[in-house]
Amino acid sequence: MLTVQIRKQFSSNGAAPFVLDISASFARGFTVLFGPSGAGKSTLLDCIAGLQRPDSGEIRLGEEIFFDAAKRIDISPQRRELAYVFQMLALFPHLPVEQNIRYGLGRLAAAEQRRRVEMIAAAFRIENLLQRRPAELSGGEKQRVALARALVTQPRVLLLDEPLTGLDASLRRSILEDLRAWNAAQQTPILYVTHNREEVDAIGEHVLTLANGRVQESGAPGTVLDAPRSVELAQSAGFENLLSATVVEHRIEDGVMRIALENVQCEIEVPLGEAELGSRVRVAIRAGDILLATEAPHFLSARNVLPGTIESLETRGALVQARVKAGATFLVHITRGAARSLGLAPGQLVWLVIKTHSCHFVR
């Protein structure tokens, strides 16, 4: 169990200083650190690795102290025996892959070094790359080599800072599976930083959300990211619609309330929240959670049916993103097949269907 309780302030000229203030513990297996860029994710990993020094607090691995400001203990990165895969990977450009992987094995006998390199190369499927230099590798190959270089040292903690960004989903899944298989035997705490929602779903274990240098929430991805509590998190968790509104009616017995969207004539029903009548709230709705109908729908359980007109349609990969003006402008994601069979076109009259519980409050 890795326990972190630190505070570090970064002075900036004029602007309010950025404060990293984190209390968290990390069990064996994956913990995803999720949050928008600038949330302090990489700084947290740097502090755990010993590359940056917190102003106060402590970092422990089990009973072993890595850092303790009060006791003036600060173990050097060399002696923390953890591994860190940086966002830019930082493979040594002048060394072939094999030398890169062996770099952290300096103290072992040559035969043991060779054995470990062979094992890790097989586990990450890079046996045929060992004599190449990093510049001769593809993006995915570099990422495999960086993971192998980190894991071959049998670290006690693995820090991964967006190690798989820029890879397509299938390649990412295949690398993640290799990583998971390797860790099944090692049982190391793995801190996995990302701001990509798909990666969170692919790992699917514990998530810790960070924003503005602080831990927001922690739990399973479903509960944490499907109901984000801050605007920054909502945006990076893939909530395309962020609406400001005023509470106009509480229906306590139904567990819902009605809110009026700002600046437009439009009311929607949302789950009952801790908000006074007349107070302002912000609501996040995923573009994929909104249904489109070309006729006024009846006999539906969904409580919000809003008429509107299509402003534009834009194909994005397998999806079509529709901008619909229904009082406020909503972004709606539908499949290409749905767009085709409904014969959607700009200017067309449509109805938006939004379930009450697809609306999430954010701060």
Next chain:
Amino acid sequence: MSTEALLLSLRLAATVSLLLLAFALPLAYVLAFLEWPGKFLVESVVALPLVLPPTVLGFYALIAMGSRGPLGKLWQSLFGHPLAFTFAGLVIASLVYSLPFAVQPLVAAFESLDRRLLDASAVLGAGRARTFLRVILPLAWPGVLTSLVLSFAHTLGEFGVVLMVGGNLPGITRTVSIDIYDRVQALDYAGAQQTALLLLLICFVVLSVVYAVNRRVWSPWPAR
């Protein structure tokens, strides 16, 4: 053309550039990677020979190396002979004179390294010395070469400092630039011309090598 003067200059330049490299590597490391109070003072002392007239530098070197100067006294007590107007004196003065040319390319090369590579090395368990030998030096070697060559070429061409501390003793302190000056004074333009041309060619070739390496015209490994 004076072969003796040319050989002396080459010997001086080689000695100075190698000694300087040994001294400049740790100094540049400290300047590039560590933060400490008073660093700016050391930086300005290192850069001083760039702006100081060689005669001023030579003047103070002469005072220090004289029989009553601190360096001269120390040398006399250690080796039993004076330091001024000797080859060793010339070397010492040249070390100071060419210091910025050795240090600054190294600092620039060290500072341009990706810091994450040093972080990676540390996390993988390598101490400062191992990181220096296995990551910093191999990646900064164009800077090392530039440092070596610039201090060599700069020492080869020095005139004012040599004149002040070396005097003009054939085979001991009469370097090639002094030799050219002497020949011009004696109206031996042909002799001066031969030596000057040779010096020009040497410096041109040496600098071309440096620029070619830095432009990666010849690169030992592909760019990142």
